[in-house]
Amino acid sequence: xxTLQINGQPHTVDAPDDMPLLWVLRDLVGLTGTKFGCGxxxxxxxxxxxxxxxxxSCLLPVGSIGNRAITTIEAIGDTPNGARIxxxxxxxxxxxxxxCQSGQIMSxxxxxxxxxxxxxxxxxxxxxxxxxxxxxxxxxxxAIKNAAKTV
Amino acid sequence: MSSPAETSETGALSRRTFLKVGTAAGxxxxxxxxxxxxxxxxxxxxxxxxNPNAFIAIAPDGKVAFQxxxxxxxxxxxxxxxxxxxxxxDVDFANVTPLPAPPIDALYGSPRSHRMSTGGxxxxxxxxxxxxQVGASGRAMMVQAAAQQWKVDPATLRTESGQVIDDxxxxxxLSYGELAPRAAKLPAPQDVTLKADKDLKLIGKPVKxxxxxxxxxxxxxxxxxxxxxxxxxxxxxxxPVVGGKVAHVDSSxxxxxxxLVVLDDIVAVVGPHYWAAKKGLDSLAIxxxxxxxxxxxxxxxxxxxxxxxxxxxxxAKEDGDAKKTLxxxxxxxxxxxxxxxxxxxxxxxxxxxxVHVKDGGCEMWGGSQVQTSAVAAAAxxxxxxxxxxxxxxxxLGGGFGRRLDTDMVVKSxxxxxxxxxxxxxxxxxxxxxxxxMYRPAYRNVMSASLGKDGKIAAWTHRIxxxxxxxxxxxxxxxxxxxxxxxxxxxxxxxxxxxFPVEYIEAPPKALNVGYWRGVAPNNNVFATESLMxxxxxxxxxxxxxxxxxxxxGAPRLKAAVEQVAxxxxxxxxxxxxxxxxxxxxxxxxxxxxxxxxxxxxxNGEAKIRQVHAVIDAGRIVNPDTLMAQVQGGLMFGFTxxxxxxxxxxxGRVQQRNFNDYRxxxxxxxxxxxxxxILTPEASGGIGEPGCTAGPPSLVNAIAAATGIRLRKLPxxxxxxxxxxxx
Numbered sequence: 001x002x003t004l005q006i007n008g009q010p011h012t013v014d015a016p017d018d019m020p021l022l023w024v025l026r027d028l029v030g031l032t033g034t035k036f037g038c039g040x041x042x043x044x045x046x047x048x049x050x051x052x053x054x055x056x057s058c059l060l061p062v063g064s065i066g067n068r069a070i071t072t073i074e075a076i077g078d079t080p081n082g083a084r085i086x087x088x089x090x091x092x093x094x095x096x097x098x099x100c101q102s103g104q105i106m107s108x109x110x111x112x113x114x115x116x117x118x119x120x121x122x123x124x125x126x127x128x129x130x131x132x133x134x135x136x137x138x139x140x141x142x143a144i145k146n147a148a149k150t151v
Numbered sequence: 152m153s154s155p156a157e158t159s160e161t162g163a164l165s166r167r168t169f170l171k172v173g174t175a176a177g178x179x180x181x182x183x184x185x186x187x188x189x190x191x192x193x194x195x196x197x198x199x200x201x202n203p204n205a206f207i208a209i210a211p212d213g214k215v216a217f218q219x220x221x222x223x224x225x226x227x228x229x230x231x232x233x234x235x236x237x238x239x240x241d242v243d244f245a246n247v248t249p250l251p252a253p254p255i256d257a258l259y260g261s262p263r264s265h266r267m268s269t270g271g272x273x274x275x276x277x278x279x280x281x282x283x284q285v286g287a288s289g290r291a292m293m294v295q296a297a298a299q300q301w302k303v304d305p306a307t308l309r310t311e312s313g314q315v316i317d318d319x320x321x322x323x324x325l326s327y328g329e330l331a332p333r334a335a336k337l338p339a340p341q342d343v344t345l346k347a348d349k350d351l352k353l354i355g356k357p358v359k360x361x362x363x364x365x366x367x368x369x370x371x372x373x374x375x376x377x378x379x380x381x382x383x384x385x386x387x388x389x390x391p392v393v394g395g396k397v398a399h400v401d402s403s404x405x406x407x408x409x410x411l412v413v414l415d416d417i418v419a420v421v422g423p424h425y426w427a428a429k430k431g432l433d434s435l436a437i438x439x440x441x442x443x444x445x446x447x448x449x450x451x452x453x454x455x456x457x458x459x460x461x462x463x464x465x466x467a468k469e470d471g472d473a474k475k476t477l478x479x480x481x482x483x484x485x486x487x488x489x490x491x492x493x494x495x496x497x498x499x500x501x502x503x504x505x506v507h508v509k510d511g512g513c514e515m516w517g518g519s520q521v522q523t524s525a526v527a528a529a530a531x532x533x534x535x536x537x538x539x540x541x542x543x544x545x546x547l548g549g550g551f552g553r554r555l556d557t558d559m560v561v562k563s564x565x566x567x568x569x570x571x572x573x574x575x576x577x578x579x580x581x582x583x584x585x586x587x588m589y590r591p592a593y594r595n596v597m598s599a600s601l602g603k604d605g606k607i608a609a610w611t612h613r614i615x616x617x618x619x620x621x622x623x624x625x626x627x628x629x630x631x632x633x634x635x636x637x638x639x640x641x642x643x644x645x646x647x648x649x650f651p652v653e654y655i656e657a658p659p660k661a662l663n664v665g666y667w668r669g670v671a672p673n674n675n676v677f678a679t680e681s682l683m684x685x686x687x688x689x690x691x692x693x694x695x696x697x698x699x700x701x702x703x704g705a706p707r708l709k710a711a712v713e714q715v716a717x718x719x720x721x722x723x724x725x726x727x728x729x730x731x732x733x734x735x736x737x738x739x740x741x742x743x744x745x746x747x748x749x750x751x752x753x754n755g756e757a758k759i760r761q762v763h764a765v766i767d768a769g770r771i772v773n774p775d776t777l778m779a780q781v782q783g784g785l786m787f788g789f790t791x792x793x794x795x796x797x798x799x800x801x802g803r804v805q806q807r808n809f810n811d812y813r814x815x816x817x818x819x820x821x822x823x824x825x826x827x828i829l830t831p832e833a834s835g836g837i838g839e840p841g842c843t844a845g846p847p848s849l850v851n852a853i854a855a856a857t858g859i860r861l862r863k864l865p866x867x868x869x870x871x872x873x874x875x876x877x
Contacts, residue, residue: 019426027424032376033369038580042809073369086367097225098366099499099548124818133499133549134225135786137820
């Protein structure tokens with residue numbers, strides 16, 4: 001049994017230590033907003049926060065997490081930067097199919113957490129790990145800049 | 152494909168499903184205003200009928216639910232089709248909830264094909280008028296109901312924001328919610344007048360999307376997110392060679408507590424969660440009998456395509472006498488071939504379906520672009536009738552044509568037949584990429600000559616590639632011609648007097664082919680717009696000026712080219728090894744001119760600096776969605792041009808995941824400016840034109856930047872770096 005701090009709540013789950021956090025969230029806890037895209041940390045659809053930093057949950061063994069705070073897309077709107085990013089996303093309609101956008105929003109929020117006023121190269125560096133097959137990058141870049149202006 | 156008999160069987164679900172859906176959406180009693188005939192007709196619709204009651208339900212509180220026949224896969228169709236309905240019905244958009252329509256071709260099929268299918272950039276083209284009529288019929292029934300209640304002439308009443316208003320009697324009002332029960336008993340009017348353009352409040356406006364709020368907070372439910380009591384999770388390995396079979400499975404290392412499913416050509420492991428299922432599958436040693444296709448590799452496949460492409464094809468179009476003109480053309484003649492590779496769709500949501508086999512049929516959940524075909528496929532697999540299949544379609548995490556096929560339905564049902572209770576079958580990314588229905592590889596054999604006036608005198612185009620229609624139907628082509636391979640080659644002849652287009656089927660042996668975003672124009676626009684560029688160079692003309700000289704017969708495209716040249720500063724100075732390339736295309740009913748600005752470094756890497764597109768899609772429903780589709784479509788096309796290449800060794804696809812099947816990323820994404828030319832013409836499609844415009848505009852920009860003409864995709868960095876000769 002593993003106890004995890006997810007979105008401010010403790011969750012005890014029957015999971016082997018090597019089970020990636022992604023599948024614990026999706027299949028055991030029932031938080032399906034975090035997505036499976038590749039399973040090898042290439043696409044970023046599974047991005048969540050550990051203590052406010054973006055991590056790829058598809059390769060993160062739950063046994064390695066300990067007491068660190070896990071935040072998922074379902075609760076990111078409760079943080080100031082998460083709420084700003086979500087609003088900026090909707091204001092200019094970033095989203096198309098939306099499947100990758102949980103991960104995009106988690107990466108973008110983590111970027112604002114450490115770099116309140118990111119330039120293009122900051123955005124490239126923070127977001128290059130998140131693939132969007134619909135090709136919404138132009139709007140993601142703009143939305144991050146718009147969100148930063150509201151900080 | 153579903154037959155009429157199957158769809159009428161499916162129709163038995165219609166009323167029950169509609170009422171259930173309506174109730175769920177309203178959180179209480181929701182009154183659909185059914186025609187008296189609806190119950191009988193919809194219970195077993197014998198043939199396609201456009202029935203307003205099938206689309207609209209209004210609750211007592213004025214909330215409106217629309218059953219949307221087209222699938223939402225990012226293209227914004229839940230919103231755009233709702234705009235058509237809501238504008239004519241005259242309800243506030245804030246009160247609208249779009250819902251997936253149940254799988255009934257006779258009610259929700261395309262007014263063109265009478266089949267439910269979301270593909271080919273057809274949703275707006277097919278439903279623009281029909282859904283406006285449906286909305287207008289609903290409005291007329293509300294007015295009629297109010298006129299009955301007040302005992303006044305309906306002509307004296309008007310509507311606004313979900314209310315009927317009687318100005319002649321002090322502006323008294325009845326809400327649609329109050330009127331719905333009475334309206335439900337009225338016949339739907341046969342002839343309705345659609346709003347004048349000046350009165351439109353939603354159509355043509357950048358209305359906020361209805362599906363996106365739940366997509367930024369994790370609430371949106373895609374097929375892969377389905378959960379229910381007792382759900383098991385499976386993952387599978389299908390034969391890596393098309394037509395291959397399982398030879399042997401060594402399961403001695405399979406962890407306990409997992410179920411092993413071994414079928415003819417599939418091995419699956421079922422467990423309590425995906426991780427357990429995946430570890431179980433990884434523990435197996437599976438050997439396969441690949442059969443004849445195991446001998447194929449890419450070199451052999453291309454050899455066969457080229458051999459086929461050297462033969463005469465079947466004429467799809469013939470203007471003038473190209474052979475005679477080309478024979479006497481001498482040095483003014485060019486003979487060129489362009490080649491495009493196999494491509495995977497790779498939507499971000501891997502293939503998956505959740506199936507519970509029970510009661511002589513099944514209940515199933517998943518995302519499909521072809522709802523009724525998915526039902527038919529499940530029924531056929533279970534050797535039963537479609538009425539035994541209860542299908543709950545879900546949001547699609549990308550389609551791009553992948554979910555026009557039903558192989559993922561069939562495989563999931565086959566696995567579920569061996570499982571007690573519901574099971575969600577999830578493809579790994581590797582399985583998703585290696586078991587795709589691939590965009591066919593093509594070879595285009597072309598000749599052209601210039602006349603003394605510097606314009607093109609003759610142009611021949613032979614398209615050789617796999618026919619998706621043959622793979623899907625299992626039937627040979629009628630007369631050897633695949634209509635689905637021609638678009639983009641035949642519609643716009645650039646005024647060339649001698650212009651034959653041929654097709655010859657070059658079916659690949661070791662891969663299944665499928666429809667891919669952009670379909671035939673992917674290939675044809677790349678070939679034709681590349682050749683136009685090469686001919687401009689040969690003629691010593693500027694590529695934009697050369698195209699304009701050939702577009703007198705296509706004034707809308709000509710206008711788009713003129714505007715994109717201006718917006719992109721065509722002809723303006725650029726750094727060394729940077730260039731601009733143009734693509735002018737007409738397909739999917741839409742005119743689009745695109746200028747890509749790219750630079751090439753010493754290593755042969757091409758970077759896209761910026762892109763301008765000018766699009767004329769006639770009457771448009773949501774300009775913001777249109778721009779998003781062009782932006783995203785261009786990225787999809789650029790990704791293909793830069794990286795897309797599915798290759799085969801020993802009959803097996805070599806690419807496995809996003810590390811070796813690359814997708815463009817944020818750091819590579821250029822600014823994309825999209826400008827819309829508004830014309831009061833029939834609506835064109837917008838999901839695909841950007842995709843097909845990307846590769847030719849990029850390759851033409853590379854030619855301008857380097858002087859090197861790439862005639863095969865994806866781009867070859869060795870050639871651009873001078874390490875290899877083109």
